Amino acid sequence: MTGLLGWIGGLFGGHAQAPEQPIASAPGERRRVDLRKAINAVSDVVQNRPRPLRVFDQIHMKAGDMVLQAEAVADWADGKRLAFIGDGDAIGLCVAYLNAHDILNFGPSHITVFDFDERTVESIIRFADRERMTNIDARLYNVLDAIETEPSYDFFYTNPPWGASNNGESVNVFVERGMEAVCHAGEGLVVIADDDELEWPKRVLASVQGFAAREGFYVSRMQRKLHEYHLDDAPELKSCNLYVSALPGNLRRPVSVAITDPRRLENFYGLSQEPRVRYIRARRRLDYGVAHEDEYELEMLERQGE
């Protein structure tokens, strides 16, 4: 972790001030982060983010945790080509935006977001176009389909459905695609549930670590209970960052294939929730990003004499 957490710690310690201007740093040195600029940048991204569909386990991370997560990802994947296997949270866009606006003077060289929700894909493309960002793109992709492995990526990131009802198999499916995207040679960051009281997050963590080991990866770092979510039915549930790295000499797998094994698809999005939808298609509308006309009506001022 670079400057942000330390700066926040300083705030609580009463000896930090928001810098008026970026603090000069030596070439290649991580500059201290301007917290206000970082939060406002994440606010721009949140404003642009489509609303979550709970039926597909789309549950959004809270904004403060997004700021810290974006900095952690930028730090970890500095200079790398990074693939996001699903990104309803819009962490990829946060990282790219903070970097493009030099709020973070480090970050991935390029990000590609693969997501089956066309609203997510289009929101990234639209935002990147508006902000003249060339360090991110997005593609419509369903994780059950084979993934293109050319060009390959250095690192992958995923915050998948957490697999409470299938012992983490849905997490493993997303992780498998991430490993294919990096040709089983890079690193990955998996965001999954982490809770001391509940049993299922522990079983899922064990399942994912076992899967990673079988695929020639080892757990290189774990940051526990970091993130909170807009999750009505489990407001206390947090997630962790589980980092996996490929073992030296790990062999590339032959070819990516579609996942059709019913045992892997059972309870994919929760109990009795098998995947049935290939893509979520966006409805075209002219009032994108503003209040929809069906939300309100106007009651006019009465003019004198009328």
Add this chain to the structure above:
Amino acid sequence: MNKYVRPGEGLLFMKIGTHAGEDLAAIIARKTEEIRCTGFGMWGYGGNTCHPTSMVQPFARIFAERSRTIHLCMQEMDSNHRADPLAAAEFSVDGIKWQEIPETIEVRGSRYALMIDHLHEERFMLPLDQTRVPVGPSMGRLGSRYIQGRVDKACLEVIEAPEVANQGDPREIEINLVAELRDPFAVFLRGERQA
């Protein structure tokens, strides 16, 4: 121990009160009449803790496969629910195929509805320490630790015995109103019925 609080039983707990400007007595009278006329009723609600396809339907099917009836156990409370009393026009089991809500039923100010039958007043104590959440991201959490703060409804399974803890008193809540859930258990609502 009453017939609802037996190990292995499934309950859907919900706090109830004034809804969309209509007081509870009026709601009960209207729903009772709807069940008499239609053969079933639709009990409107909102929030994500009992999402129809993610929570209620999978939960209810587990118990239906065991030939168990899910009981909707409701606790009366003071509330000030301010949703507009708009009556939904259509309902859907899966959020994809929609059909008209029968004319004899009116579901006001709600995004979802439970399909119910045998609505009646009945008083008993529900020991939340003897229940667990059986589905969803809080699966395994004790009912007494789950139902707090903004969480006012839950799918619960009755376990063998109350969990004994050193901290806090046992949590029992009074149930005032009971109904049976019937297939398809919970549905989505949309649209606005034209007067």
